[in-house]
Amino acid sequence: xxxxxxxxxxxxxxxxxxxxxxxxPKSGHDTVSWYQQALGQGPQFIFxxxxxxxxxxxxxxxxxSGHQFPNYSSELNVNALLLGDSALYLCASGPMGEFYxxxxxxxxxxxVV
Amino acid sequence: GDSVTQMEGPVTLSEEAxxxxxxxxxxxxxxxxxxxxxxxxEGLQLxxxxxxxxxxxxxxxxxxxxxxxxxxxxxEKGSVQVSDSAVYFCALVSGGSNYKLTFGKGTLxxxxx
Numbered sequence: 641x642x643x644x645x646x647x648x649x650x651x652x653x654x655x656x657x658x659x660x661x662x663x664x665p666k667s668g669h670d671t672v673s674w675y676q677q678a679l680g681q682g683p684q685f686i687f688x689x690x691x692x693x694x695x696x697x698x699x700x701x702x703x704x705s706g707h708q709f710p711n712y713s714s715e716l717n718v719n720a721l722l723l724g725d726s727a728l729y730l731c732a733s734g735p736m737g738e739f740y741x742x743x744x745x746x747x748x749x750x751x752v753v
Numbered sequence: 754g755d756s757v758t759q760m761e762g763p764v765t766l767s768e769e770a771x772x773x774x775x776x777x778x779x780x781x782x783x784x785x786x787x788x789x790x791x792x793x794x795e796g797l798q799l800x801x802x803x804x805x806x807x808x809x810x811x812x813x814x815x816x817x818x819x820x821x822x823x824x825x826x827x828x829e830k831g832s833v834q835v836s837d838s839a840v841y842f843c844a845l846v847s848g849g850s851n852y853k854l855t856f857g858k859g860t861l862x863x864x865x866x
Contacts, residue, residue, distance in 0.1 A: 644796075671852070673852075673853070673854075675854075680858075680859075681858055681859070682757075682842055682844075682856030682857050682858045682859050683797070683854070683856050684856075685853045685854065685855070688853065696852075730796055730797065732797075732854075734852065736852075742799075742852075743799075744789075744796040744797040744798070745796050746795055746796040747796050
């Protein structure tokens with residue numbers, strides 16, 4: 641049973657560019673959340689998607705946007721990249737309405753130069 | 754808002770030593786509490802959880818008890834192994850957050866043979 645799959649695993653972008661990260665949730669899970677983990681810090685909640693809608697949002701600017709598709713997979717888009725956006729981006733999936741403590745993917749390491 | 758405070762690391766122990774990692778929290782309502790572990794180069798794995806006061810979560814020899822009176826959820830293990838070397842995160846989900854995880858900053862544990 642595949643868990644949460646994220647792609648790509650590593651990415652290098654230049655300041656000002658745009659990036660798209662992808663996530664496939666674990667089978668049977670219908671919610672997807674995205675977290676940003678800066679080096680040496682705990683993950684910070686970006687937003688959560690359910691039924692193709694953004695349900696909750698953390699304290700992140702509008703440069704961060706997302707999408708959920710009918711098959712529950714999700715994308716995280718970041719526009720106008722800043723050096724401070726360099727981090728590990730984690731995707732987590734879970735079943736809505738029954739919280740066990742989400743299943744996390746291995747993350748995408750984004751480096752902005 | 755919700756917050757989690759973990760003891761500062763890094764923590765370095767010899768194999769078979771006793772481990773305690775302190776965690777305290779601030780949250781609205783009655784949160785569910787979690788410990789996650791992150792091995793080098795990997796995403797987060799749920800280690801254990803507790804959903805109400807006085808619950809004890811346990812897994813792989815690790816234990817933590819939900820203490821409402823002291824707002825704490827300290828992680829303990831009686832005899833650590835080299836393979837336990839990782840970063841440990843305390844986290845919570847509060848009733849008003851619709852399943853948004855709030856993490857502590859993490860504690861790096863190194864176990865030497």
